[in-house]
Amino acid sequence: MKHRSSYALSVDCVIFGYTESKLQVALIERKNSPYKGKWAIPGGFVEGDETVEEAAFRELQEETGLSDLYLQQFHVFSEPDRDPRGRVITVAFFALIDADQCELVASEDASKAVWWSIDDIPHLSFDHDTIYDDALKALRIAIKNQPLAFELLPKKFTLTQLQQLYEEVFDLEIDKRNFRKKVAKMDFIQETGTMTKGAKHRPAMLYSFNNKKYAKYSSEIML
């Protein structure tokens, strides 16, 4: 290949988790300079022959211990001065997980890794404020076009959990009865027959998302 510019490539992952009826984001506290001791989005460099998706999965496994999570790239950030160490182009991803099923682990370059409520995100290192804002916009668009809400919930969930997730992501209030009427028409969201136990109120029916029925349904409406 001819003489040609080449670049360091990184991936940054905005990890959205859902727990206690709150949408949260995984942030790390940086162990090393630059921005030592400051908050940042977890990420790392692409290495060797891996794709950007493989690099992002690798980072996510280090961070969360999980291998089964939803990951979607949404933007490339390539401002020449975005990293004080030199020219680094980053591919930003967002990931979705049920935060209750994972413990965050501070990986190599982090002294802490914690869940942070989206109402209350601190100022972040590098251009990560922008990356986070764009991630939330991308999540909102994606969740309208694909059945991604279920990636944030346990496999069995109550309708109230599902409703509160939508309210949280889109920052609005939804009428319970109207919401349930709508869900009832979606036959890819189905009763499991089991119910919640031990709450200090009436037990709730647990539902699950049926991907096969959804695939059939969505291919029908597209044609």
Place this chain on the structure above:
Amino acid sequence: MKHRSSYALSVDCVIFGYTESKLQVALIERKNSPYKGKWAIPGGFVEGDETVEEAAFRELQEETGLSDLYLQQFHVFSEPDRDPRGRVITVAFFALIDADQCELVASEDASKAVWWSIDDIPHLSFDHDTIYDDALKALRIAIKNQPLAFELLPKKFTLTQLQQLYEEVFDLEIDKRNFRKKVAKMDFIQETGTMTKGAKHRPAMLYSFNNKKYAKYSSEIML
């Protein structure tokens, strides 16, 4: 900076143009190997300190002569074997222009550059078949969420042109009266007072898109 993998970075632009009531894509015939004489999406390498957006604009200006066009990145393709010359990571963009206002120019590495109807795209070089498919999907999602149709039309356009554009992009048929009823409610699409001339049928009112009114309107519905 430590020893670390670095990569050649390119941009590929799926340029959508609209002319004669048809959505088209600009393709080049490659002048050099690999894929010499085959069709491909125009693109080029990112150089020096430019952002990927700047690189894409540079390529588009070489290709179309235009500087005022809409450009949006939509995906990074990073399979290690996607380019037989070596490891090249590419950031894919789609661009929107009124094809009647530009003449395609075959740039450096192309022997031809032509508009090609989207009904009839040939097999493309590299992984460009995939890039093109994803571009069309990204265009459909984007055009539902932003007022991008107007980027493909002349500044003054008839409602029939606007309607046919939607029909073309989404591959469906729309009822003329219902479409016009809907447009009438959008006060950011406004009559210009001038009409088409010289057609061998009744003249049509020309409309224009008012970005200021749209901004006001869209900020209201978001809140």
Place this chain on the structure above:
DNA sequence: ACAAAAGTGTTTGTTGTACACCCATGC
């Protein structure tokens, strides 16, 4: 018995869909 969340229908307004004819122009 009280607190806390689960569950359930009806009415009203808004939006979408289906559908057919006359009009202005060029040739």
Place this chain on the structure above:
DNA sequence: GCATGGGTGTACAACAAACACTTTTGT
């Protein structure tokens, strides 16, 4: 006068929005 696309309204169905009370459980 004929071919071509421009322009218009109404009736019905589907969907969205507003709204309050009873049920089941734990303490």
